[in-house]
Amino acid sequence: MRNMAPRTRVRFAPSPTGFLHIGGLRTALYNELLAKHDEGDFILRIEDTDRSRLVEGAVENLCRSLEACGVVPNEGVWLDKKGEVTQRGDFGPYVQSERKDKHQTYAKQLVKMGKAYHCFCTTERLEELRAQQQLEGKPTMYDGKCRSVPHEEALKRMEAGESWVVRLKLPKEGNVTFFDSIRDDITFDWSVIDDQVIIKSDGFPTYHLAATCDDHDMEITQVIRGEEWLSSTPKHLFIYEAFGWTPPKFAHLPLLLNSDRSKLSKRQGDVAVEDYLKKGYVPEALLNFVALLGWNPTGDREIYTHDELIAMFDIAKINKSGAVFNTEKLDWLNAQYLKSMSEERYLELTHPFVADATDDNSFADRCLLLVRDRVEKPSDVTELTDFFFRDNLDYSTVSIAWKAQEASAAKERLEAVRDAIEGLSDTDAMNMATVESTIKGLIEAKGWGNGDTLWPMRVALSGKEKSPGPFELAAAYGKKKTLERLEDALKFLR
RNA sequence: GGCGCCAUCGUCUAGUGGCUAGGACACGUGGUUCUCAUCCACGGAACAGGGGUUCAAUUCCCCUUGGCGCUACCA
Numbered sequence: 001m002r003n004m005a006p007r008t009r010v011r012f013a014p015s016p017t018g019f020l021h022i023g024g025l026r027t028a029l030y031n032e033l034l035a036k037h038d039e040g041d042f043i044l045r046i047e048d049t050d051r052s053r054l055v056e057g058a059v060e061n062l063c064r065s066l067e068a069c070g071v072v073p074n075e076g077v078w079l080d081k082k083g084e085v086t087q088r089g090d091f092g093p094y095v096q097s098e099r100k101d102k103h104q105t106y107a108k109q110l111v112k113m114g115k116a117y118h119c120f121c122t123t124e125r126l127e128e129l130r131a132q133q134q135l136e137g138k139p140t141m142y143d144g145k146c147r148s149v150p151h152e153e154a155l156k157r158m159e160a161g162e163s164w165v166v167r168l169k170l171p172k173e174g175n176v177t178f179f180d181s182i183r184d185d186i187t188f189d190w191s192v193i194d195d196q197v198i199i200k201s202d203g204f205p206t207y208h209l210a211a212t213c214d215d216h217d218m219e220i221t222q223v224i225r226g227e228e229w230l231s232s233t234p235k236h237l238f239i240y241e242a243f244g245w246t247p248p249k250f251a252h253l254p255l256l257l258n259s260d261r262s263k264l265s266k267r268q269g270d271v272a273v274e275d276y277l278k279k280g281y282v283p284e285a286l287l288n289f290v291a292l293l294g295w296n297p298t299g300d301r302e303i304y305t306h307d308e309l310i311a312m313f314d315i316a317k318i319n320k321s322g323a324v325f326n327t328e329k330l331d332w333l334n335a336q337y338l339k340s341m342s343e344e345r346y347l348e349l350t351h352p353f354v355a356d357a358t359d360d361n362s363f364a365d366r367c368l369l370l371v372r373d374r375v376e377k378p379s380d381v382t383e384l385t386d387f388f389f390r391d392n393l394d395y396s397t398v399s400i401a402w403k404a405q406e407a408s409a410a411k412e413r414l415e416a417v418r419d420a421i422e423g424l425s426d427t428d429a430m431n432m433a434t435v436e437s438t439i440k441g442l443i444e445a446k447g448w449g450n451g452d453t454l455w456p457m458r459v460a461l462s463g464k465e466k467s468p469g470p471f472e473l474a475a476a477y478g479k480k481k482t483l484e485r486l487e488d489a490l491k492f493l494r
Numbered sequence: 495g496g497c498g499c500c501a502u503c504g505u506c507u508a509g510u511g512g513c514u515a516g517g518a519c520a521c522g523u524g525g526u527u528c529u530c531a532u533c534c535a536c537g538g539a540a541c542a543g544g545g546g547u548u549c550a551a552u553u554c555c556c557c558u559u560g561g562c563g564c565u566a567c568c569a
Contacts, residue, residue, distance in 0.1 A: 052568085141496095189497075289506090329505075373533090
């Protein structure tokens with residue numbers, strides 16, 4: 001007999017104004033982690049009440065990014081098999097603009113209860129007011145001019161066609177304290193909180209009314225959102241109290257930061273989940289990395305599966321301070337995932353980045369496997385493998401001779417290597433162990449050194465001073481191509 | 495300006511009154527090696543400052559400083 005507490009219900013509620021931000025992914029993830037940990041519900045709600053900032057296709061993009069990372073809501077907005085935006089669940093609609101009527105009804109009730117009022121002040125007056133207050137060094141706040149407009153008069157003015165909004169009628173004195181799951185008790189004086197607009201002149205609600213009412217209607221038990229909402233929480237609490245609703249618990253997440261510790265922004269690099277996915281970052285690695293930015297179950301381990309994150313998640317262990325989003329560690333983590341995944345998956349992930357001029361995919365596969373140890377992210381393979389697919393290598397920028405070796409000596413070694421390879425069958429030439437034993441046998445028989453033979457061989461095959469080893473290169477190329485490259489290098493030496 | 499939040503290595507973090515302040519990334523050195531990468535070993539690197547409380551503070555309180563957020567008919 002457990003679960004006497006209400007079922008955990010959380011939501012991720014982005015506005016469709018662009019792409020899924022990396023910080024948004026973390027917020028969504030923490031919500032999902034809590035929901036799954038508690039065997040509750042994870043809801044995706046779209047907050048599209050600002051009609052002027054809507055971006056075409058943003059919802060689809062949001063859903064796709066979330067899904068690619070495996071952070072999938074079990075209720076609310078989602079993409080069906082055809083990629084169309086649909087909704088599921090008993091608490092819909094989950095697109096906020098479709099709840100406009102509900103919001104307006106709630107606003108009317110608030111006005112009726114004396115918890116809100118109609119305001120007829122023009123934008124011009126508000127701007128002037130603010131300018132004046134700034135001039136005087138006073139806090140910029142609405143002065144409450146329409147607070148005292150009698151309801152009868154308000155109705156008349158509305159009827160007469162005057163433009164209006166609805167504002168919250170907040171207390172002017174005293175204070176409010178609330179508990180934050182991450183930061184404990186937080187107190188604000190009512191006197192510093194503005195009479196927030198909750199219904200705009202276009203009839204749509206602002207975030208404060210919409211999110212609060214929707215969270216209540218959808219029976220959200222824990223709100224997990226960014227720290228930027230901390231100072232407006234009293235307004236939300238005021239609404240809960242006015243209606244006599246029990247508020248959910250709140251958790252305000254620390255921000256993700258640029259390397260200069262400013263709020264993570266596009267100016268200093270990619271911030272869209274999509275950007276990272278496009279570069280070939282492994283979704284699991286990105287998720288793993290983002291999970292540990294601001295939360296850590298133990299402090300002595302770096303790699304966790306999604307299921308492990310769910311099992312260990314504890315909202316109380318989330319950090320209070322912002323975390324710099326630094327991709328160095330992400331690259332390392334990504335490399336770890338790339339190294340430990342199956343060959344099939346690795347090839348699948350890296351294949352799109354290879355400059356494969358041939359139809360011979362098995363050749364591309366061999367090349368990709370060969371550079372696996374030095375791939376941090378799939379897009380790296382383009383540069384790492386380009387020489388494989390080039391018809392002619394440029395030896396003018398590298399030294400085929402090893403250290404102080406004479407060119408003639410390098411030539412002698414290459415000729416011997418060429419002859420040895422020539423003596424191999426096509427199959428043997430593609431077997432790294434065979435190539436290795438053949439060449440090593442040659443070196444021993446001639447009394448040469450490893451360096452003075454292997455360096456010229458390797459550089460001849462790769463055209464690079466830094467590359468995979470000579471035996472694996474030869475095996476990857478196969479007999480014909482290996483011999484071609486050796487001849488090219490010899491020709492260059494002449 | 496007002497209000498609020500925050501403060502451990504360069505970065506991500508562990509730590510909840512008594513530890514040589516731990517791990518990871520990055521960096522450096524060494525080993526393996528023809529090169530690079532991988533891998534292994536080792537190393538340097540932090541409790542912002544000042545007051546308290548206490549036998550004892552990274553840990554609790556206050557102040558300062560610094561960073562960030564909010565201060566819209568945007569979310």
